[in-house]
Amino acid sequence: MASRTVAILLVDHDQELIDLLAFGLRRAGLQPVAARDPADALHCFEQHRPEVVVLDTNLGASSALEVLKQVRRRGEAPVIMLSALHSEEQAVRLLEAGADDYVTKPFSHRELIARIRAQLRRTSQARTAPPGSDAGLQVGSLILDPAAQSVIKAGKPVRLTVTEFRLLHYLVANAGKAVPIDELLKQVWGYQDSYGTDVVRVTVHRLRRKLEYDPSRPRILRTILGMGVQLGPDTETV
Numbered sequence: 001m002a003s004r005t006v007a008i009l010l011v012d013h014d015q016e017l018i019d020l021l022a023f024g025l026r027r028a029g030l031q032p033v034a035a036r037d038p039a040d041a042l043h044c045f046e047q048h049r050p051e052v053v054v055l056d057t058n059l060g061a062s063s064a065l066e067v068l069k070q071v072r073r074r075g076e077a078p079v080i081m082l083s084a085l086h087s088e089e090q091a092v093r094l095l096e097a098g099a100d101d102y103v104t105k106p107f108s109h110r111e112l113i114a115r116i117r118a119q120l121r122r123t124s125q126a127r128t129a130p131p132g133s134d135a136g137l138q139v140g141s142l143i144l145d146p147a148a149q150s151v152i153k154a155g156k157p158v159r160l161t162v163t164e165f166r167l168l169h170y171l172v173a174n175a176g177k178a179v180p181i182d183e184l185l186k187q188v189w190g191y192q193d194s195y196g197t198d199v200v201r202v203t204v205h206r207l208r209r210k211l212e213y214d215p216s217r218p219r220i221l222r223t224i225l226g227m228g229v230q231l232g233p234d235t236e237t238v
Contacts, residue, residue, distance in 0.1 A: 005031045005070035008116060009050035012043040012082070013058055024109040030116070038067045045071055047180060049149055053120050054112070056082040059095070065097050072098040076162045078119040080112070095202035100163040101189060102199070115209025122166055135210070139175045140213065140233030142220065144168060154234075158210050163188065168211075171221070178227035204229055 012018050015036065022032035033048045035041040038059060038158065045053065057064045081102040083095045094102050103112055112113055113144050143152040149165055151158040162205065167188045171179060185196040196230045204223070208215040213234075219229055222230045 003018070007031045007033050008045055009033045009035065009041070009048065009053045009077075011035045011054065011059065012056040013037065017056075018110070024113055025116075027115050030113075030118075038063050038070075039065050042070055042074075045074060045077075048075055049075070051123065052116050053077050053079045054082060054116070055079055055099075057090070058082075058084065061221065065093070066073075068094070068097050068099060078123065078162055080115055080119065081228070082112075092202050095199060096206065098161060100161065114191060115189075120165040122188070122190060123162060135207050136171075137172050139172055139231060140220070141181045141236065142172070144172050148180040153211055160207075160210065163205055164203060165209075167200075168207055168231075171229060175231050177223040178230040184229065200229075216231065 005009070006029075008025055008228055010018050010021055010025075010032055012021075013033075018032075018034045018036070022034060024221050025032040033044050033050060033216045041055070044050075055064060055067060055071075060148050066080070069181075071077065071079060078100040079098065081099045082105065083090060083102055084095070084105045099120065101115055103115060137146070141154040142151075145152075146169055151160055151165065151168065167184065170184065170187050181197050181200050182192055184200050186192050189199065191198065204221055209219050211220050212218050220231060220234050222232065224230050
């Protein structure tokens, strides 16, 4: 990462917070790009094509969610949400809308930078996977190509976010095994803390909505009580 500028888009109406975060990012060798409102955020996203977006919900709940949705339409950059509320309901809404991670206030700059670096590291790993590595991974009617970052389900392409793809890739690589939640959090998100289980649970739910014929009766992604998440072949035909 030292050989090129890595842009991180910070979106927050609080200029003091932006200045503090920008200072920390520069010290970490990253290039902050700041925006204070939705229009400016989308303009900066188009102009700078950041590697990670850090988006505060204090723009207003509806405004922040709209920025998140627009970013998702424009690219696959991971999005980390900042929230002042320790609310599971809000976390679910943010993750359901396409966020890759969220951090609740108050937080340390070191924690946020660690989350950003985790996203950068995993994105870089996906881009630099050796040609042919894990090529043509298949479980039932699900085919995953890590090199092309593509997923086919029953012959049809499935559009996933970067984090959804990483999670599915790890589960496919461990097909048939009930993978503990804390292992998924460490391997896919790159950290472990007490709020991480919500991130994993909601992302699994998002994957079910995209992969299952009936998400309320999952056959591909099953949660094994007390053990973890298990991916297996689909036993139901269309």
